[in-house]
Amino acid sequence: MRFSQLFAPTLREVSADVELASHRLLLRAGYIRQLAAGVYTFMPLGWRVLNNVSDIIREEMDRAGAQELLMPAIHPQELWAESGREATMHDVLLGFKDRKGGQFYLGPTHEEVITDLVRRGVRSYRDLPLNLYQIQMKFRDEPRPRGGLIRAREFLMKDAYSFDRDEAGLDATYNAMYDTYVRIFQRCGLPITAVDASGGAIGGKETKEFMLLADAGEDSILLCPKCGYAANQEIADFRLIVATPAEEPQPMAKVDTPDAHTVQQVCDFLHTMPERLVKTLIYMADGKPVAALIRGDRELNEGRFRVLLGAARLEMATPEQIQQYTGGPVGFSGPVGLTIPMYGDEELRGMVNFVAGANAGDTHLVNVNWTDVQGNITWARLRFAVAGDVCEKCGEPFIERKGVELGHIFKLRYAISEPLQATFTDEEGAEKLIIMGCYGIGVSRILAAVAEVSHDDDGLIWPTSIAPYHVHLIVANAGDEVQRGLAEDVYSRLRDAGIEVLYDDRAERAGIKFKDADLIGVPLQIVVGKVAGEGRMEFRERATKQAEMLHVDEIVQHVRARLA
RNA sequence: CGGGGCGUGGCGCAGCUUGGCAGCGCGUCUGGUUUGGGACCAGAAGGUCGGAGGUUCAAAUCCUCUCGCCCCGACCA
DSSP states (O other): OOOOGGOOOOOOOTTTOOSHHHHOOOOHHHHHOOOOOOOEEHHHHHHHHHHHHHHHHHHHHHHHHOEEEOOOOOEEHHHHHTTTTHTTTTTGEEEEEOOOOOEEEEEEEOHHHHHHHHHHOBBBBGGGEEEEEEEEEEEEOOOOOOOGGBOEEEEEEEEEEESSSSSSHHHHHHHHHHHHHHHHHHHTOOOOOOEEEOGGOOOOOEEEEEEOOOOSSSEEEEEEETTEEETTTTTOOOOOOOOOOOSSOOOOOEOOTTTTTTHHHHHHHHHHOOGGEEEEEEEEEEEEEEEEEETTOOOBBBHHHHHHHTOEEEEEEOOOHHHHHHOOTTTOOOOOOOOOEEEEEGGGGOOOOOEEEEESTTTTEEEGGGOOOOOOOEEEEOOOOOBBBETTTOOOBEEEEEEEEEEEEEEEEEETTTTTEEEEEEETTTTTEEEEEEEEEEHHHHHHHHHHHHEEEEEOOOOTTTTTTTTTEEESTTHHHHHHHHHHHHHHHHHHHHEEEEEEOOOSSSSHHHHHHHTTTTEEEEEEEEGGGGTEEEEEETTTEEEEEEHHHHHHHHHHHHOO
């Protein structure tokens, strides 16, 4: 490709509020342009990288026996109603009505469509197993798109869905996908950490997320430096260490705490610390009120709480509901005198003389002890693990890191096949539900992820496997006949050898071309300049900036050796 | 959803507090000098100041509404 014909408008500067390095550099180097919040164009360079990533994914998926297809992005509302996910995923669904008034959604994911397809096409155990995938734009109305391609509303995704006869079949497919994912990320040059994760709204335990550890990430990951255990904070197990109380219980007392409805306000007012306070959160679990008790400085793990309750829906109570069930306003709830079911975080059992709400306006209780609480409390692990908590397996303190989720493999089991009644007939003639798995990769997010981990002050640095071109050839002075002639010669020799080369033939000053080359980040650079008369040129590596002089006759061989 | 910020030639920004001919840098075009790390000189083109309404002799500037974008936080009591 001749740079003079390439549509890659590079930018010297971008808006000051573009913060992430990946976002800024992809914009500056002309890979992407934003059209609307979380909606981007992939320009020729960006699209080439995306296609290289897609090719790697295809090769590895096909190797694992999966088959590619392409499903519609437009989904009839009825299908989403049938699976029950129109309600649970309502907030992220983007859609429209057609001229007859029919409601459609733009696919945020394709379990419904693929399961509908398979239930119509699969009758017998002889038709299984199946593993079908596609690479396609997904549409999600993210409440807050951010960080460029890291969280977009329209993004390219590889999604695969497996259909097996039984658990053993699903296990085999799941394990094969795990290995496939490891290979894919490795080939993209991404250091990935596979972590235990939660199945989100669908539930289920066997699921792994493939995370890039980076500050730009939105998920919190807990890592054990000793045994290698790694998990999303949503699910991380930890060993509880309860300090034995050194204080004698004091008599409970009521105190006025006007206008103090947050933990911090109460602490400021009473001159105490959040860890001396029991916070009482009122939730509605499938319509019934429950209370979660947690230390003032901790965060409730809602997912864990929901699973503990066995509830399908869990939401915070409204101020009106809190008044109704606790007798007090928001911000003054406490375990003393509460009559709704209470669930306490295990960590609280060792607390003495703590502070809690009095279930009355502008009032808290001090020196509360568990003997003051009449109702029954179910003790359980309710809070999130944090850095410093110790590993369940080996007792080593966790390290906490941010992670960007690039892939997710997940045993769906019957979560979709049951509501959609996707069944098959087994050897004995019995009708059984198909057991499913799903496996996603954020393809466009990989573009950002690689940019995030692989760049320097001058620009991007692509790994050869997904770089838009292999070689960036520059003619320092395009007006010089000798230089020009040699550059053209090198250009055709490289192309004849099947090497993808971006040839900067523009009549620009050399400095501009060097800057653009470093920005764009093609891994190998060749500069034809002053010594062109001797048939020699500079060969250099973008990542290290190391350069050597080579003769035109050895250039193809040399490039090949570097690409191998 | 809550809070904050920003919308001004293609891009990045100043001007707004205190209303009075719309500016700067980059880019673009023309001519010349340059030519290995985002050159220099001279000249030129290019903007209904996001949109609507209002106040005023006069609005980019003040007021109201609205749309868009960015950031922080999201029912944490």
